[in-house]
Amino acid sequence: MLIDHLSQQLLERSAAGLRRRRRTAATACAPRQQVSDDNSTPPRAMLGFCSNDYLGLASHPTLIEALVEGAHRYGAGSGASHLISGHGEAHAALEDLLAHWMTSSIPHARVLTFSTGYMANLALLTALGDSSATVFCDKLNHASLIDGALLAKAQVRRYPHCHLTTLERQLKVCATPIRLIVTDTVFGMDGDQADLAALLALAERYDAWLILDDAHGFGVLGQHGHGSLAQAGLRSERFILMGTLGKAAGVSGAFIAAHPVIIEWLLQTARTYVFTTAVPPALAHALRTSLQLIAGDEGMRRRVLLRQHIAQLRSGLQDLIDAYPAAGWVLGASDTAIQPLIVGDNARALALSDRLDTQGMWIPAIRPPTVPTGTARLRITLSASHTADDVQCLLAALHTVAKEWT
Numbered sequence: 001m002l003i004d005h006l007s008q009q010l011l012e013r014s015a016a017g018l019r020r021r022r023r024t025a026a027t028a029c030a031p032r033q034q035v036s037d038d039n040s041t042p043p044r045a046m047l048g049f050c051s052n053d054y055l056g057l058a059s060h061p062t063l064i065e066a067l068v069e070g071a072h073r074y075g076a077g078s079g080a081s082h083l084i085s086g087h088g089e090a091h092a093a094l095e096d097l098l099a100h101w102m103t104s105s106i107p108h109a110r111v112l113t114f115s116t117g118y119m120a121n122l123a124l125l126t127a128l129g130d131s132s133a134t135v136f137c138d139k140l141n142h143a144s145l146i147d148g149a150l151l152a153k154a155q156v157r158r159y160p161h162c163h164l165t166t167l168e169r170q171l172k173v174c175a176t177p178i179r180l181i182v183t184d185t186v187f188g189m190d191g192d193q194a195d196l197a198a199l200l201a202l203a204e205r206y207d208a209w210l211i212l213d214d215a216h217g218f219g220v221l222g223q224h225g226h227g228s229l230a231q232a233g234l235r236s237e238r239f240i241l242m243g244t245l246g247k248a249a250g251v252s253g254a255f256i257a258a259h260p261v262i263i264e265w266l267l268q269t270a271r272t273y274v275f276t277t278a279v280p281p282a283l284a285h286a287l288r289t290s291l292q293l294i295a296g297d298e299g300m301r302r303r304v305l306l307r308q309h310i311a312q313l314r315s316g317l318q319d320l321i322d323a324y325p326a327a328g329w330v331l332g333a334s335d336t337a338i339q340p341l342i343v344g345d346n347a348r349a350l351a352l353s354d355r356l357d358t359q360g361m362w363i364p365a366i367r368p369p370t371v372p373t374g375t376a377r378l379r380i381t382l383s384a385s386h387t388a389d390d391v392q393c394l395l396a397a398l399h400t401v402a403k404e405w406t
């Protein structure tokens, strides 16, 4: 019965163009990889525009060396959760360094590291969103924030994407003593950015706290890669910032930076912190090297390269859209490494992704429920490890398809 039930639903997903497919990479995370579609076919060379390794650090030799050194020093695993015996000096040093970075945006910031961003977001929403709180969520927030809000005991209000007048109306009539505004800083499927200055002004006016998910800003934005708050030049105790360490930082994990009392509360009560094994200390060790790379000349150079690729891709895509309006493609308004080419229909987005695939390009079609119905798209992500030629290759491939389709 269960198997029949699930099989039927899987068929329905396929029919709606929603069946997801997994590929297997035989080589390290990089723009050019050997990839196989399933275990029976040999891997083939592909040029990818889909990872979140925005600075190209995931396979950086210095980082790999640091990981090896960390493993030699601290072993392969942590052996227990942080509160039992899994917390090591590598974790502590990583938290200290991140706290040092974040104090320029959050006075007296303390930091707690988590195994993943997903778990960090669940921790925030469930530990802070008790029955005395209301959480206000942007409708395009990441799935982990949505799931956190579902698990929280708090009342939940959702506001249309970046629609701060609606948010203000909701804040105005809020009767609970604690108010938490929750938003992505850079939205993962669109690449657009929340107006942090305006959100802070609202938080101050209505005595609310701001939970910011900087998964796509940390490492990439701000002069030294310290993230969206550094880029915005804002500083407030009201900020509670979650950053991930598996995207631009090139390793794995996440952290929360906030007022020390908030951090202590998370440490004591957040179930996704307390009841899970600490990440291997070798990862924490490698991450300190990653942070040094991000903040140093190397990171600076990579952020400049990334911005050049973004400008090149956007101007090329805009020319393409102008030349082939009948293709019906729309380029989302984004200044970040995430560049959405919105196609609309699920089947068409999938067909575009498949057609690019035949030309050796790996760019996934993103469909509902990840994005709203009718906005299926190619989610193109750029990395500092792409070259200008790589970007040109993608533009040429898209050009071929646009010509075929119009």
Ligand SMILES: *Cc1c(COP(=O)(O)O)cnc(C)c1O
Binding pocket: 115, 116, 117, 118, 119, 121, 142, 144, 184, 188, 213, 215, 216, 244, 245, 246, 253, 254
């Ligand atoms: C990737 C992502 C997460 C989850 O982080 P993981 O470390 O991959 O679990 C959370 N929020 C946003 C906006 C993300 O893009």
